[in-house]
Amino acid sequence: MKLSNRILAIDESPIRKLVPIATRAKKNGKKVYHLNIGQPDIKTPKVFMEAINNYDTDVIKYSFSSGEPVLIHAIQDYFKRDEIIFDKKDILITNGGSEAVKFATIAVCDPGDEILIPEPFYSNYNSFTREFNVGIKPITTKAEDGYHLPKKEEIIKLITSKTKAIMFSNPGNPTGTILRLDEMKMMAEIAVEYNLFIISDEVYRGMSFDGLYGISMGTIKGIEEHLIILESVSKRYSACGARIGAICSHNKKLMANVLKLCQARLCVATLEQVGAAALYQLPQTYVDSMKEEYQKRRDIVYNALSNMPGVVCKKPTGAFYSICQLPVENAEEFIIWMLEKFELDGETIMLAPAEGFYITPGLGRNEARIAYVLNEIQMKRAMHILKKGLEAYQQIKK
Amino acid sequence: MKLSNRILAIDESPIRKLVPIATRAKKNGKKVYHLNIGQPDIKTPKVFMEAINNYDTDVIKYSFSSGEPVLIHAIQDYFKRDEIIFDKKDILITNGGSEAVKFATIAVCDPGDEILIPEPFYSNYNSFTREFNVGIKPITTKAEDGYHLPKKEEIIKLITSKTKAIMFSNPGNPTGTILRLDEMKMMAEIAVEYNLFIISDEVYRGMSFDGLYGISMGTIKGIEEHLIILESVSKRYSACGARIGAICSHNKKLMANVLKLCQARLCVATLEQVGAAALYQLPQTYVDSMKEEYQKRRDIVYNALSNMPGVVCKKPTGAFYSICQLPVENAEEFIIWMLEKFELDGETIMLAPAEGFYITPGLGRNEARIAYVLNEIQMKRAMHILKKGLEAYQQIKK
Numbered sequence: 001m002k003l004s005n006r007i008l009a010i011d012e013s014p015i016r017k018l019v020p021i022a023t024r025a026k027k028n029g030k031k032v033y034h035l036n037i038g039q040p041d042i043k044t045p046k047v048f049m050e051a052i053n054n055y056d057t058d059v060i061k062y063s064f065s066s067g068e069p070v071l072i073h074a075i076q077d078y079f080k081r082d083e084i085i086f087d088k089k090d091i092l093i094t095n096g097g098s099e100a101v102k103f104a105t106i107a108v109c110d111p112g113d114e115i116l117i118p119e120p121f122y123s124n125y126n127s128f129t130r131e132f133n134v135g136i137k138p139i140t141t142k143a144e145d146g147y148h149l150p151k152k153e154e155i156i157k158l159i160t161s162k163t164k165a166i167m168f169s170n171p172g173n174p175t176g177t178i179l180r181l182d183e184m185k186m187m188a189e190i191a192v193e194y195n196l197f198i199i200s201d202e203v204y205r206g207m208s209f210d211g212l213y214g215i216s217m218g219t220i221k222g223i224e225e226h227l228i229i230l231e232s233v234s235k236r237y238s239a240c241g242a243r244i245g246a247i248c249s250h251n252k253k254l255m256a257n258v259l260k261l262c263q264a265r266l267c268v269a270t271l272e273q274v275g276a277a278a279l280y281q282l283p284q285t286y287v288d289s290m291k292e293e294y295q296k297r298r299d300i301v302y303n304a305l306s307n308m309p310g311v312v313c314k315k316p317t318g319a320f321y322s323i324c325q326l327p328v329e330n331a332e333e334f335i336i337w338m339l340e341k342f343e344l345d346g347e348t349i350m351l352a353p354a355e356g357f358y359i360t361p362g363l364g365r366n367e368a369r370i371a372y373v374l375n376e377i378q379m380k381r382a383m384h385i386l387k388k389g390l391e392a393y394q395q396i397k398k
Numbered sequence: 399m400k401l402s403n404r405i406l407a408i409d410e411s412p413i414r415k416l417v418p419i420a421t422r423a424k425k426n427g428k429k430v431y432h433l434n435i436g437q438p439d440i441k442t443p444k445v446f447m448e449a450i451n452n453y454d455t456d457v458i459k460y461s462f463s464s465g466e467p468v469l470i471h472a473i474q475d476y477f478k479r480d481e482i483i484f485d486k487k488d489i490l491i492t493n494g495g496s497e498a499v500k501f502a503t504i505a506v507c508d509p510g511d512e513i514l515i516p517e518p519f520y521s522n523y524n525s526f527t528r529e530f531n532v533g534i535k536p537i538t539t540k541a542e543d544g545y546h547l548p549k550k551e552e553i554i555k556l557i558t559s560k561t562k563a564i565m566f567s568n569p570g571n572p573t574g575t576i577l578r579l580d581e582m583k584m585m586a587e588i589a590v591e592y593n594l595f596i597i598s599d600e601v602y603r604g605m606s607f608d609g610l611y612g613i614s615m616g617t618i619k620g621i622e623e624h625l626i627i628l629e630s631v632s633k634r635y636s637a638c639g640a641r642i643g644a645i646c647s648h649n650k651k652l653m654a655n656v657l658k659l660c661q662a663r664l665c666v667a668t669l670e671q672v673g674a675a676a677l678y679q680l681p682q683t684y685v686d687s688m689k690e691e692y693q694k695r696r697d698i699v700y701n702a703l704s705n706m707p708g709v710v711c712k713k714p715t716g717a718f719y720s721i722c723q724l725p726v727e728n729a730e731e732f733i734i735w736m737l738e739k740f741e742l743d744g745e746t747i748m749l750a751p752a753e754g755f756y757i758t759p760g761l762g763r764n765e766a767r768i769a770y771v772l773n774e775i776q777m778k779r780a781m782h783i784l785k786k787g788l789e790a791y792q793q794i795k796k
Contacts (some may be wrong), residue, residue: 001563001624003655004508013661016463037460044458052669053451059640060442065414095493095641098663106529110402111509127662131504132530163400172727193399226399241458241668243493257401258640263411264498269508269667270639271450 014356067093074280084218097232120357131285147175304383405632412754472678482616495630520753545573574714700782757763
């Protein structure tokens, strides 16, 4: 039997496909510093497990399709901190940010339709849209511009009758870039003028450095009917394995229709919702302290990269990623080489090749994404190994 | 902005759409016996919460995309009880049986393709396939045949170049029918002769009465490359809110491709997988005792329905559903009337209108599904209320 064309067209995760190579390296006794995946080392706040351990029920019943009221309420309060007022029906709980992306895609696109996305972008957007036969049209951004958006006229050129939405993550994965207010207002203008939805992936919100705040698109007035915000506990609360996210919008018709998708898959895991509610109830000081920790790491990574000959990297301002050009022809080859052939006192590092974050062929071949998800001492060591690895690689490539 | 045609085409859940009416009835002080949804009252085995409470981790990390090894191993052992041998790569953990249905649909169908499904069928199959622009062609089965399959030539007539798979739940939701071995072999023959996938939804397996066993399609030889089995802890272990399911197949190419879908959405909730592993490790005696409990309830429902004038119902042999023809023109109207207008000493019942389980227009209008998910005393009372309700309704309809 033939499999579907759509599943065959989905690429393997560029982040996960090198995992078997890393596993072999570790089996051979090498220590691998994993900077390839956005899995923070930071402890999940204890309130998460406490809430679950205290949850008293004889039957693990279906939760509400829309989500546990306690969690929806906690997310309402989280948005209220920025004077973004969501009604409880404006928020639907999803299986992580992933399901929120899928639901937004189904809701606004039929097969053959397109979504504009600034590239480089979170590579799983590719898989999610392909599952639904939706196309991505890239808005290419460049390392030398710090991955900020091009001018309005450049973006407008890309819009066709098939374009239904603009989607972006802010703070950006894999770029670590935070959009400026003028960029956000430009996106809002385009959405209104061309009647598009804005799908704003804000799962890294709150993780912003150098005094930047990381404003939500929800604070921009006049786009209430256009805006869909995607949320998650994964990164901000270091609870990736909880798989709790949300899709949020003031567009009542949209949300009534997304509710049908929620009802069809019945509900999101009950216990994890109870735990997630406790996370959202943590005070802003929790988010602030985590932000400080990531800023220290960002500084280590950025300072180290700035001192490596041939490496091009702008200072990231948010999330916990840095994407940089390496002085190599093919970053994936270099990353594999680091795992298979290189070691410094029995240790090596693993990065994510950045080509998979681009959809335009050829772009990103010499770029890699670094997730600063290890503590300061480990990050320093990992950067030292990268430097030595690059030197050795350039020797053998001469 | 326009929403997508595909989301607009999805119907509201026929099971859940009457919930607001029930909520109003309860607010007005009526007690409602819920026979409308497959949410059992049976206690989730304590091992589930124990395993979660004992899970010791500082960081709730991403689980493996394919699933927690301990859970995959437990599911392998569950299948081994019936001499069905799955390699660990033949099993991928999903967000409930729901995600397993979606992944199977994506893997075998492109937009415009079709799946053959015996009707009446689990109504969410409708929503899941519509999300992916896949059509359902019904194999109509009838109350008077106990919802068993028609002859092979009737089924073959429905196959076109667009047909990619046959999907069915066995034991059946909403029918409570268990397929006979000769029916299963016929399905296998058709799949081999017409090069189709078989998607066998076995989430109710083990829940079979009158000495019937409820054989897995996995025991039929010669269809290894064709067969996709869908699993779930929801019903068999009364853990609907855990949202743990699995997609299982010996077809290596299929599973390698489904793994890409798993990787894109990263993983299933870690804690719930740990709990689910403990459920699958329960001895067969647990499943047997639960089966006995449901058989007692089945007997109460069947005996009561058999004694209601004008009600047509074959004895269900599995799952925990009974679907029956009521002596009314429109079952949904009757169900709403029971909630809004009827009461017996302050109590009423809620059934699921069966029309939503059919795709052929007009079928099932006078049928309802009864989920026997309450204890014996409550089921007896609920059946008494149904009898009195039907009598009263027929009086006013005269």
